[in-house]
Amino acid sequence: MIKRKRFRGPQKSLPIDIIQNEILVKLPARSLLRCRCVSKLWCSIIDDPSFASSHFKKCQSNQEKNRLLVLEPPDIIESKQFCAIRNGEKFRKMSKIGLDVTWFEQYQAVSYVNGLICMKRYIKETQISNILLWNPSIRKALELPFSQFSNDAKIRHDIDCALGYDHINNDYKVVASVYIGDDPLHPLHIPRHVYIFTLSTFSWKSANTDRGPCLWIKGGPKVFVKGVIYWGGIYVLTKPSPKGRFSHFVSFDVINDVFKYIDLPDSEHVNIWEYERFPILLDQSIALLEIFESYSQIWVMEDSKGMEQSWTKRFNINLQLLERCIYFKMDGELLFTGEKGGVNSYNIRSHETKVLAKSYKLSPIFVSVYRESLTLLKGIPERASFTFPSHGTSQIE
Structure with missing residues (x-):
């Protein structure tokens, strides 16, 4: 041997x-x-935070990993709700995370930034919402401190919130508007309080805001791009406006903590309702998507470099697809549900329509491009971090 x-x-x-x-x-x-x-x-x-940033940039640059994060509606009977990672080309399920729910609560995703989901846990019995930050890549979450929103936690209130990233200070912020004593299902209100949460300090501060020319749309779409969060505003005067009822975007600069109101272009239909004009992200620019009875169109806000914003009409869409739109990709591809179920895609530039999934019967409550991230791994109070309550994770591939 x-x-x-x-x-x-x-x-x-x-x-x-x-x-x-x-x-x-x-x-x-x-x-x-x-x-x-x-x-x-x-x-x-x-x-190390610098490694987390390098890892996230690597995930962003990998174009082969075209994945979508899909939060599905809760199944209250079986006390479960699924968050699935799906292939962006064929909508095939790659993995899923089961979230525990009860008869009295459900989870609503509000925005997704750099791998972090800003979520609301709505408790039906008390009609009180809590705010969570959840990283599905590492299954870690934060429940944000809540006591300053109300002196009495039993007072009925609702919260609208959105997440943004401060790239100058490598920090995350949540802007939260609090509505007390009103019908939580009504989309139009003046917030009683507005607070800003900063992740690095793990603390809230009160924000100075004026009423502005419009009401805020509570629960509407939120878009984050280039350090600014955008959502919709409603013209409330009885006198008709050439901009229609959806007259403004409300914006929040996460770097400077500044709120602004942005005039939208005049509408072709002055009686248009709020969810038929809403913000989208197109080629790293904020855009306005308008849905009419027989067609839709897209306006893009030009970079005015500090001057008054200007809008340019870029696309007309002759197909009435957007009533069933579940997600608008930044590159101009939109995903929509079919008339008999399933998920299709439509490219606004090539006008090409594709069938992604024939048998998908659910209507997602939130869809976004998925990118892996290590955020929430370290640097926050240990008592605040926890593993998201779930009943297991299955890996499809």
Whole structure:
């Protein structure tokens, strides 16, 4: 028998830059959680905020991973709600996360930024909403402190919120408008209070806002782009306006904590209702999507560099698809439900329509492009972080 010689020389480890830039940065987020247990060195690399940023940029640049995050409606009878990761080309389910729900509560996704979902947990019995930040990549969540919204937690109130990212300070902010004592299902109100939550300090502060020229649309679509969150505003005077009822965008600059009101272009139909004109993201620009009875059109807000905003009409869509629209991709592809179920796509530039899924019967309550992220891994109070209540995760591929 031939004896093999064992090498007894000094064991050399890989250089740190190779470990970080050639190995770890290419791994999925859940694998990185296990890699944190390999050594103190690996744990310190993965927990470093700069590594989290490099890892997220790597995920963004990987065009092959075209994935969608889909939050499905709750099944109250079986006490479950699913958040699925689906292929963006064929809408095929790749993995899913089961969220525990009860008869008295449900989860609503509000916005998705850099791998973080801003969610509301609505408790029907008390009609009180809590705000959560959840990272589905690492299954970690935060329940934001809530006491300052109301001196009495039993007072009926509703909260509208949105998430944004401050790229200057590498920080996340939530703007929350609080409505007290009114019908929580009514979409138009003046917020009683407005607060801003900063993740790095894990604290809220009161925001200074004026009433402005319009009411805020509570629960409508939110869009975050280039450091600014946009949502809709409603013209409330009885006198008709050339802009229609949907007259403004309300904006919040997450870097400077500044609110503004942006005039929308005149509407072709002055009696148009609020959800037929709403903000979308198109090619990294804020845009206005208008839905009429037989056609739709898209306006893009030009970069005015501090001057008054101007709008340019870019696209006319002759198909009445947008009533069933579930998501508008930044590249101009929209996903919509078919008349008999299923999910289709329509490209506003090529006018090409494709069938993505024939048998999908649910109507998603939230859809967004999915990107893996390590945010919420470290740097927040341990008592505030928890594993999202769920009944298991299944990996399809």
